[in-house]
Amino acid sequence: MKYLPRIVDLEIDELLEIMGAVLIEGCKWCGKSTTGSHHAKSIIEFQNPDRKQEYDEIKNTQPSLFLKGDKPRMFDEWQMYPVVWDAIRTDVDHSHLKGEYILTGSAKPSEGETMHTGTGRISRVLMRPMSLYESNESTGEVSFKDVFDGKDISGVSKLSLEDLASIIVRGGWPAAVEVKSDSKYRISKEYVKSLIHEEIKNIDGIERNPEKMQNVLRTLARNISTQVSNSTLEEDVKNNFNNEVSRPTLNDYLNTLEKLFVIENVKATNLKFRSKYALRTKPKKYFVDPSIATAVLEMSPDDLINDLNTFGFIFENLCIRDLKIYTQNYCNDITFYRDEKDFEIDAILKTSSGKWGAVEIKLGAGYVDEAANNLLKFKKKVDTKKCGEPSFLAVLTGSQYSYKREDGVYVLSIGTLKP
DSSP: OOOOOHHHHHHHHHHHHHHSEEEOOOOTTTTHHHHHHHHHHHHHHHEEEGHHHHHHHHHHHOOOGGGGGSSEEEEGGGGTHHHHHHHHHHHHHOOOOOSSEEEEEOOOOTTTTTOOOOOTTTEEEEOOOOOTTTTTTTTOEEHHHHHHHTOOOOEOOOOHHOOOHHHHHEEEEEHHHHHSSSGGGGHHHHHHIIIIIIIIHHHHHHOOOHHHHHHHHHHHTTTSSSOOOHHHHHHHHHHHHHOOOOHHHHHHHHHEEEETOOOEOBOOOOBSSSSSBBBOEEEEEEEETTTHHHHHHHHOHHHHHHHHHHHHHHHHHHHHHHHHHHHHTTTTEEEEEEBTTTEEEEEEEEETTEEEEEEESSSSGGGGHHHHHHHHHHHHHHHHHHOOSSSSEEEEEESSSSEEEEOEEEEEEGGGGEO
């Protein structure tokens, strides 16, 4: 199968020039192994059952033997043998060589399983399922960097509302993007099955109830793109799925989903404001890919078209995924704003140099004027003497056109963006 280039490829190449090792981490099935092997010259697959006895013996006797092989040498699912981390760190310390090792992992190891952080020797790259640009469904006419720089832009998306519904249900899984038949919609469902029956146990050996985990995923999907409290999730599981989940169990399941890179929290912004209204600081929860939401809710593309309210929330999840991918190299993080009056801005992007911009996410073009007005109101709330003027204000939509309005607000079609 032809390798589809990923946005993180450039970052991996750059890090291999300056670091001894690079860790590619992210959820299962997002393409870490394929991308890692694209950069590696030799590979150890720790999940290979035929080699388990051999790997166990090396781990218990001489872990440095793992490192023998052509460089860069890749260790797939390294967290299954955490000792390799310290072996790599020690070798890089002694050799001072660059670009020696690549690690991939779909789960964060338990605390204390490695002796050292790897700071200065092992650099981390977070990988997600494919953005629309990586799956060749965005035209790439509009560079998000150009938006940050305030340049004029224009673009025309090829994607209809029906196309977006199909893309969301299919997801950004590399195994699905080139499948033409409706079988592509099964990939996300198979991912969820693997998650609830295998991954939640394999991460630490603790038995977790698949039915309860499935119901936790369902209630997360029902509350996607919102500031939802754990007590609300607990009540939702009880009232809508007739299942009791205690607070400690819920906390454990949510922590497990974070360790497996399945869910991501988006925090409230730390910008300074003139407004006296109190901010709502609870984080918003998103799936690493919007198809997880439709899979657990058993929604088809037609179901999304017939329920535009739910479509809008899951479309926001798609946009947050792509924004995180496109801005990963130069934005510290993505945050949001919501105050006690429920005035909300969906995404605030801030660079390490302090430049910032704000984004409202709307599925249809009919909400662009309202969203643009909200952005201009938001600008007035920000203490620009402390934060500086925004580099941009933008409405991110599922509509056709990308352009800059007369009031300076960008209208960006998700089907035209690239990094």
